[in-house]
Amino acid sequence: MAILELTKVTGGYTRKPVIQDVSFSLNKGELVGLIGLNGAGKSTTIKHIIGTLLAKSGDVHLNGVTLQENMEKYRTSFSYIPETPVLYDELTLKEHLELTAMAYGLDELTLKERSALLLKEFRMERRLNWFPSHFSKGMRQKVMIMCAFLVDPPLYIIDEPFVGLDPLGIQSLLDQMNVKKQEGASILMSTHILSTAERYCDRIILLHEGRVRAQGTMDELRAIFHMPDATLDDIYIVMAKEQDHATH
Amino acid sequence: MQHIKQIWQLRLAHYSSELQKYMRFIFTGHIAIVIVFLLGAGGYQYSEWLKVVTSDFPVAWVMGGILGFAIAWSHPVTLLKEPDAVYLLPLEEKMPSYFSAANQFTFFSKIMISIALYIAAIPLLKVVSPITIQMIWLGLGIVIVLKYLHVQIEFAYRYVTRGDLIWLDRLLRFIGSGFTVMTYLNGWYYVTVCLFLLQLVYLIWLKKKMYGLPVPYEHFITIEQNRMMRFYRFANYFTDVPHLRGAVRRRQWLDMSYRLVPYQQKKAQHYLVWRTFIRTNDHFYLWLRLTVISALVAAFVDITMVRFIMAGALAFATAIQLQQALTKAGAFRMDMLYPLPDWARKQAATSVVRLIIILQAVIVMVSHMWQPYFYITGIIIVTVGFVTQKMMK
Structure with missing residues (x-):
C-alpha cells in the first residue's frame, strides 16, 4: 500500500511552475531517493508534500488523505528534516524535544523513553539545557533529526541529510533510518550526492528540470537508459546531456 | 586640506541620513505620545511646585549636580570607521582639521541638552536664587562656554591616554564644572573665575601633551562603534534594526512561570x-518598559485624568505591539x-497577551494604591487591552 502518492503535481512559487506533472509513490518500508541537480525541483517537490506550497493542479495523498481532507491525519503522518536546520533561538534542546512531543500528542512517558535513546545515539545528553546559539551546524542538524525521530511517524522526509554531520553523526542517522525501515516506516530522501543514494536507496526518482525523467531500482534505471554496469552518476550525466540536446 | 574636509562632510551626510531613518520610527512610535504626556504632566507639576517652593531650596547645588554631569559627559563624536585605521594613515598630518570639525559637531550636537536644562531652571532661579536676573541669563553663557571647554578637554584627554582612567577625568571634570555652576549661582564670582581658569589650564596642559602623538584611531573607532550600537539598540525598541534582531536571554528566575x-x-x-x-529581549523589554512607564505615571502624576489616559494609551500600545509580534x-x-489547527498560534498569542495585560494592570494599580479610584486605572488597562486584541481579529 502506498503511504505517499503524488499524482500529476504541478506547482511552484510564482505563476511559472517549477515542477510539472510530477507523479510517484512510496510504499511501506521503502527508502526512496529523490535525485536531481541544484534547481531540479527537489525542494519544491518536498514543499508540496509537507504542505507549505499548494499544488496548482494534481494531488498529494499521504496515508490515504490529502491535507485538505484531514489536516490532522496528514500532518501526524510525517516528520520533516529540512536542509538547513530551523530551530527556535529561545528554546533549549530539551524544550525542542518537549515541544515536538506535545505538538504530536506524545505522552510524557513516551517522550522520556524515546528522547533518552535518541540523546544517547546522537551523543547530545549533556547539552540538554543549551540554546541553539551555542550549537555548531552539525549539532543543530542533530536536534532536527532527534525531533523527527521522536515523533515516530509512518513517513520521514529528509532533505540533504548528510550535509554538516560528522561521520559518527552520519552513521547514527543511517542506523536510525534502517531501524525505522525495519519497523515499516518509509523514507523519502532528497540528495544530490549520487553515490550515497545509489548505496542506500531501494528506489530512485530522477528529477530533471521539474519533471520526473525516470524512476525505479538501479537495475531498472540501467535498463531504461540501456547502460548495463552504469553507476547513478553515469546515468545522471547521460540524462542531463540528452535533455540538453533536446532543448538545443 | 580640502580633501579631508570633504571626507568629514561625506561622513556627516551619511550619519545624518542613518539617524533620520531610525528617528522617524522612534518619534512616530508610542514613545512620542509618552514624551508629550510626560513633558506636559511634568511641566504642570513643576509650575505647581514653583508656587510653594521655599527660598531655602538649595538650587545652586542641585543645578551644579545636574549641569556638572551634563557638561562633563562629552564623548567625542568623530564618525571614524574601522577601515580608517588603514586608509587614513597617510593623512595623519591633516587629521587635526578633521578633528576640529568633529569637535565642533560634538559641541553643537550636545549643547542643546545643557541649554534646555538651564532654561528650564530659570523660573526656579528667579524665585530662589540670590543673583540678579541679568546674572541668571549670563549664566547661560557660562554653561555654553563650559560645555565647549569640556568637549575639547575630553577629546584631548582621550587622544593622550587612549581612554585610560577616563572615569577619573570625568569625575574631576564633573566636580570642576559642577562647582563652577554652583558658585556662580550662589554669587561667589571670584571662586567661579578661579575654577574656570583651572579647567582652562587643564586643557592647555593636555593640548601640549597631544603634540607629536599619533592619532589613536583604534580608541576613537571603538567609541564610535559603541555609540552607534547604543543608538541601534535604542532604535530597536521601536523598529526592526536589521543587524540587531532577536537577542535572547534565558531569564532563569522566570522558569517557574512555565508551569x-x-x-x-x-x-x-x-x-x-x-x-x-519571556526570552526574546524585544518582546519582554517592550512589555517591561511600557508597564514601568505606566506605573511611574500613575504613581507620580496627581491629575486623575492624565493617569487614566496614559494607562489606556500604554495598554493599547502593549496589546497591539505584542499581539502583532507574537503572531507574525x-x-x-x-x-x-x-x-x-491553524488558529492555534493566534489563540496562544491572544491568551499570553491577555495574561500580561492583566499583569500590567495589577502592577500599575499597586503603584498608586493610595490614590482614589486606583482600581479604575486597572479596569481601563484591561478593557483597552482586551478590546484592542478583539479589534485585531
Whole structure:
C-alpha cells in the first residue's frame, strides 16, 4: 500500500511552475531517493508534500488523505528534516524535544523513553539545557533529526541529510533510518550526492528540470537508459546531456 | 586640506541620513505620545511646585549636580570607521582639521541638552536664587562656554591616554564644572573665575601633551562603534534594526512561570509562545518598559485624568505591539507543520497577551494604591487591552 502518492503535481512559487506533472509513490518500508541537480525541483517537490506550497493542479495523498481532507491525519503522518536546520533561538534542546512531543500528542512517558535513546545515539545528553546559539551546524542538524525521530511517524522526509554531520553523526542517522525501515516506516530522501543514494536507496526518482525523467531500482534505471554496469552518476550525466540536446 | 574636509562632510551626510531613518520610527512610535504626556504632566507639576517652593531650596547645588554631569559627559563624536585605521594613515598630518570639525559637531550636537536644562531652571532661579536676573541669563553663557571647554578637554584627554582612567577625568571634570555652576549661582564670582581658569589650564596642559602623538584611531573607532550600537539598540525598541534582531536571554528566575502551561497537545503553541515572550529581549523589554512607564505615571502624576489616559494609551500600545509580534508569520518555522489547527498560534498569542495585560494592570494599580479610584486605572488597562486584541481579529 502506498503511504505517499503524488499524482500529476504541478506547482511552484510564482505563476511559472517549477515542477510539472510530477507523479510517484512510496510504499511501506521503502527508502526512496529523490535525485536531481541544484534547481531540479527537489525542494519544491518536498514543499508540496509537507504542505507549505499548494499544488496548482494534481494531488498529494499521504496515508490515504490529502491535507485538505484531514489536516490532522496528514500532518501526524510525517516528520520533516529540512536542509538547513530551523530551530527556535529561545528554546533549549530539551524544550525542542518537549515541544515536538506535545505538538504530536506524545505522552510524557513516551517522550522520556524515546528522547533518552535518541540523546544517547546522537551523543547530545549533556547539552540538554543549551540554546541553539551555542550549537555548531552539525549539532543543530542533530536536534532536527532527534525531533523527527521522536515523533515516530509512518513517513520521514529528509532533505540533504548528510550535509554538516560528522561521520559518527552520519552513521547514527543511517542506523536510525534502517531501524525505522525495519519497523515499516518509509523514507523519502532528497540528495544530490549520487553515490550515497545509489548505496542506500531501494528506489530512485530522477528529477530533471521539474519533471520526473525516470524512476525505479538501479537495475531498472540501467535498463531504461540501456547502460548495463552504469553507476547513478553515469546515468545522471547521460540524462542531463540528452535533455540538453533536446532543448538545443 | 580640502580633501579631508570633504571626507568629514561625506561622513556627516551619511550619519545624518542613518539617524533620520531610525528617528522617524522612534518619534512616530508610542514613545512620542509618552514624551508629550510626560513633558506636559511634568511641566504642570513643576509650575505647581514653583508656587510653594521655599527660598531655602538649595538650587545652586542641585543645578551644579545636574549641569556638572551634563557638561562633563562629552564623548567625542568623530564618525571614524574601522577601515580608517588603514586608509587614513597617510593623512595623519591633516587629521587635526578633521578633528576640529568633529569637535565642533560634538559641541553643537550636545549643547542643546545643557541649554534646555538651564532654561528650564530659570523660573526656579528667579524665585530662589540670590543673583540678579541679568546674572541668571549670563549664566547661560557660562554653561555654553563650559560645555565647549569640556568637549575639547575630553577629546584631548582621550587622544593622550587612549581612554585610560577616563572615569577619573570625568569625575574631576564633573566636580570642576559642577562647582563652577554652583558658585556662580550662589554669587561667589571670584571662586567661579578661579575654577574656570583651572579647567582652562587643564586643557592647555593636555593640548601640549597631544603634540607629536599619533592619532589613536583604534580608541576613537571603538567609541564610535559603541555609540552607534547604543543608538541601534535604542532604535530597536521601536523598529526592526536589521543587524540587531532577536537577542535572547534565558531569564532563569522566570522558569517557574512555565508551569502555567500544562503538558497537553492543545497547549503546544502556548508552550512555545510563552517562552518566546519571556526570552526574546524585544518582546519582554517592550512589555517591561511600557508597564514601568505606566506605573511611574500613575504613581507620580496627581491629575486623575492624565493617569487614566496614559494607562489606556500604554495598554493599547502593549496589546497591539505584542499581539502583532507574537503572531507574525515570517520565515518557515517547524510549528507550521505541527498537526494543530491553524488558529492555534493566534489563540496562544491572544491568551499570553491577555495574561500580561492583566499583569500590567495589577502592577500599575499597586503603584498608586493610595490614590482614589486606583482600581479604575486597572479596569481601563484591561478593557483597552482586551478590546484592542478583539479589534485585531
